[in-house]
Amino acid sequence: MPSVLDLTDVRAGYGSAEVLHGISISVNEGEVAVILGANGVGKTTMLRCVAGLLRPWSGRISFGGKVVDRMGAEKIVRLGLGMVPGPPGIFRDMSVTDNLRVGSFALAKGKKADAQLERILQTFPILNQRRTQTAGSLSGGEQRMLAIARSLMSEPTLLLVDEPSMGLSPAMVSNVLRLLNEVRKESGVTILMAEQNVGALDIADRAYVIEKGRVAREDQGAALEQTRADLARAYLGGHKAVEEAKR
Amino acid sequence: MTAIINGILSGSAYSLIAVGFVMVYKGSRIFNLAHAEIGAFGLFIAWYLQQHKTPILIAFVIGIIVSTLVAIIVERTLVRRLVDRTPLAALACTLGVAFILASYEFIQFGVNIKTFPPPFGTFSFNVGNLTVTSSRIMIFVFAAAVAVGLAIFLKGTKFGLEVTAAVSDKTLARLSGIRVDRTRMFVWALAGATSGIAAMLIASVNTFTPLSTTLVLIRGLTAALLGGLTSITGAFVGGITIGVVEALVTAHTTVQGADYTAVFIVLLVALLLRPQGIFGGSEA
Amino acid sequence: MALKRRRAKVGAALIIVAFGAVLLSLTFTSQYTGYVLGTVVVTAIAILSLNLLMGYAGQVSLGQAAFVGIGAFGAAQFATWNVPFPLTIVLGALLAALIAAIVGLPSLRIRGLQVAATTLAFGAVAEYFLFARPWTTNAGQVTVTRPHIVTTDKAVLLTGLIGLLIILIIDRQIRHSRVGRAFFSVRDREDTAAARGVKVGQTKVQAYAFSGFYAGVAGGLFAYLLQTVSPPSFTVFTSLGYVAAVVIGGLGSWSGAIVSGAIFASISQLLSGIATYVPIIEASLLTLTPVLRPEGLGFILNRSILIPLPAVRGEKSDELELSKAIELIAPPKRALSLSVPTRSLLIAKDVGVRFGGLVALHDVSMEVRRGEIVGLIGPNGAGKSTFFNAVGGFVKPNTGSIHYRGKDLLALPTHARAGLGIARTFQQVGLSGPQTVWENMMFAQHQLAIGYGLTSALLSTPNMRTVEKELQMRARAALEVIGLTDYTDERVLNLSHGNQRLAEVAAALATGPELLMLDEPFAGVGPEESEQLAQRLTELREELDLTILVIEHDVPLVASLCSYIYCFAEGGMLAEGSPDEVQNNQDVISIYIGEPIEKEAALA
Secondary structure, rough: OEEEEEEEEEEEOOOEEEEEEEEEEEEEOOOEEEEEEEOOHHHHHHHHHHHHHOOOOEEEEEEEOOOOOOOOHHHHHHHOOOOOOOOOOOOOOOEEHHHHHHHHHHHOOOOHHHHHHHHHHHHHHHHHOOOEHHHHHOOHHHHHHHHHHHOOOOOOOEEEOOOOOOOOOOOHHHHHHHHHHHHHHHHHOOEEEEEEOOOOOHOOEEEEEOOOOEEEEEEEEEHHHHHHHHHHHHHHHOHHHHHHHOO | OOOHHHHHHHHHHHHHHHHHHHHHHHHHOOOOOHHHHHHHHHHHHHHHHHHOOHHHHHHHHHHHHHHHHHHHHHHHHHHHHHOOOOOHHHHHHHHHHHHHHHHHHHHHHHHOOEEEOOOOOOOOEEEEEEEEEHHHHHHHHHHHHHHHHHHHHHHHHHHHHHHHHHHOOOHHHHOOOOOOHHHHHHHHHHHHHHHHHHHHHHOOOOOOOOOOOHHHHHHHOOOOHOOOOHHHHHHHHHHHHHHHHHHHHHHHHOOOOOHHHHHHHHHHHHHHHHHOOOOOOOOO | HHHHHHHHHHHHHHHHHHHHHHHHHHHHOOOOHHHHHHHHHHHHHHHHHHHHHHHHHOOOOOOHHHHHHHHHHHHHHHHHOOOOHHHHHHHHHHHHHHHHHHHHHHHOOHHHHHHHHHEEEEEEEEHHHHOOOOOOOOOOOOOOOOOOOOOHHHHHHHHHHHHHHHHHHHEEEEEEEHHHHHHHHHHHHHHHHHHHOOHHHHHHHHHHHHHHHHHHHHHHHHHHHHHOOOOOHHHHHHHHHHHHHHHOOOOOOOOHHHHHHHHHHHHHHHHHOOOOOOOHHHHHHHHHHHHHHHOHHHHHHHHHHOOOOEEEEEEEOOOHHHHHHHHHHHHOOOOOOOOOOOOOEEEEEEEEEEEEOOOEEEEEEEEOOOEEEEEEEEOOOOOOHHHHHHHHOOOOOEEEEEEEEEEHHHHHHHHHHHHOOOEEEEOOOOOOOOOOOHHHHHHHHHHHHHHHOOOHHOOOHHHHHHHHHHHHHHHHHHHHHHHOOHHHEEEHHOOOOOOOHHHHHHHHHOOOOOOEEEEEEOOOOOOHHHHHHHHHHHHHHHOOEEEEEEEOOOHHHHHOOOEEEEEEOOEEEEEEHHHHHHHHHHHHHHHOOOOOOOOOOOOO
């Protein structure tokens, strides 16, 4: 499988503080890749670099064969990248429909925005019900749904998702992860997801564990089970947690 | 009553300023104290050209172009850098721009009273015992058109959606492919153009000097505040309201300055009762 | 630090020498020079008034000339009523203060930018109506007769210098007292000011009043200098010119304000040839300052040896012994009232908070016992900070009750809760960035400074000095206990993130609390520093007899630090118990580890 996204030795930070100390990862077409790590290790920073919101200090990022590390987000998005930022990830004072319409601005020429809008609303029945409501009045879970829907409006080939589970109940988290999995299967979009919640491993083909701005380990396929257990220990520390994780 | 009609007509001039001001605020979150002065600058250039044998219509168009250019220059050089500063900093900066423009007008064109001919000719007719010139009607029509046009533009078109998105969440807007800086520049250019047209139309009805702009700005700001700072319709209604209040007061008393005081009191009371303005939502 | 202290002393000495030199030179110079210097002094005072309002308190006034004019016309009017000389100026200033306070009232309800427009409108009203007084015959002009003691321009200048000196002293007293600290808090962190006991509305009005007073003094002096008072001296443009001067001088820098005002006033007077170009130069500086150098001239001046820095006092003895420091800030031993179960400090029952349709908290019950370190864990958005806000008074619960030492917290307004013995830190560091660590430490104890009032502050009464001394001792003690004494004079925004968090904890400790509520104190702090902080907290719990409530994400860290943990989820209490119980609780585990999902499952 060809790789859709490659990061090579990327360093980045804010002000004088370096947050990413030389990250190298690679995501293949159609994969779900998960970046796992606790608060503050650099997951969001990495996604922001890929999306063109933050310029890396050094290193290379290539997306679909093109070098994009010096490109701004507005341009990268039109190359087929989509991002669901952290909460709220929506335009609070605009309606659900308007939120989705804004998502269609990056749609390739020739594609009809209206048709796409209807298609997305069919995929997200809850949003269809609330299409005229103001986005800010939706519940936390519905807002995350809207954020994902908005990013899908432009039919991206690579979708970045920043902590889809944040602020959601375990049931909602399952819903969201299941939804992302379905989207991947139906449209073949590649997904790169940053998460704290170890449950994300259930839909992952590949996982990178980040600690303090560096890749600590990389696993694929069957090895992900062990990753789960190790992370459980790191996160909670209780013996039962680790047992649970080994299921 | 003739005073009310008079008030509506003169109030529409304030509406024009207020609507442009609110547009800039909605489109960039900047309290642009230089809004009226940018238009006045275009006016002075047009006046100068017209004094030197340029046909009035050409001078008019050039005036619009100049105002638009000044607005674009201000946006590109200053406003872009102010976006993450405190509101007080942006306020001081735009005040400085207004000062620069006014001082230049002062030095270059002198302080004596000037007149500007109506760009589209003029005729007048009588309503009761009030003589109304076509120029004043033009201002009203133009103000209404701009208000309606802008309101539709912001709500209904793709560009309007871009503007709203860019101000609502800059990062998310960028992730939707919106070029936020360019969007903001268009808003300022549009505001500059309307300010230029406003200045020239108002000047065709009243005499003017480099010092007149500030007084017009004050009323425009008051109108915008009354309307709620984020509502174009509100700004329009606010301007008319102020015009009517002023006209009623001057009709009933010859005390100088009473009109200013009445408007100020109206503003104070309105804001204390309803801080978000007549039409303002909770967002303001 | 010692270098700064020395520079401050040298700076103060130089200012005194400068004053003396000016006074001496007066005997040799002409009346005209006296007149020019007089206008310079008057302008300087007017700009100081704006420096207080905009620079210290962060409020806006685009119509300041109106207040200067009120002072001028007021003094003139009082003079015609045969009120004796200096009193006319004082009364005029008081009148201006009153009007300014009224004009400033909208700032209680509307935001700063909008107040800019109302003050601008008021400036126009003053110029065209109040001063023009169209009901009088002579275009609003008033003549002022100088009294016997002050007949020449130079004599008025002397009076002006005395006035300037008095204003500077008042200004300094304000800056170094609870009054000024309240202003700065409203300017920098209006959101957290109330938590420290600041009555925000009252503070804003106070700022307008003081600003009006200064302006009125300037006006009164102006009246005597010019001997005729007429509307064209107090136009909207004059007001805007003041704004330019104060921004260029640097908002908050009194020395910058004086220098900037002096420069522009004297240039217009002396060099009439280039006078026409002064506005453009001034305007350009006004435009560029916010963009390039927001601190204005103050930036240059504060770096130089000429101007004194805010003094750090109370460091006569060099080191404060740690044990002594601990004694100073340990909370007073208070007997628990009989109506309260002896061990519980904080009891929350069924607390619920809704924001419109969103339920932020529901049925939250918690009990915090004396001497415990209690942890709050749970995902982001689960309601932990909302709970803190409910205890602190930033959010009003719709249901339930919260009692502290048996007292019903919900019955008290925010600023009244500050004195109860609870101190808290905020998720985003709740200190004032532009202020130094020391200034923040002093401000943190605001509630304890209620021992003296406004007049005491202005007059530096023994009572005020005793209270301030105590605050200083406690501030030093807290810094000593946390270990941040090296950063005392450093601006908070220049500290590393970890040190900012430490500084905030120190500020909380300075108030001598019983209950310390920490909102994510380890956020953004590296692992070694986190361990150190955790260690220190445990020690402090012993040394200071503290009870600690801490919100934190790092579960193993919380487990090692706390004796009891509450786990939040979706606004409710998911689980509670000892660290071991919570770590092995099934629900908690699923929150952090997640439920297994079938890869092939159909979309719900």
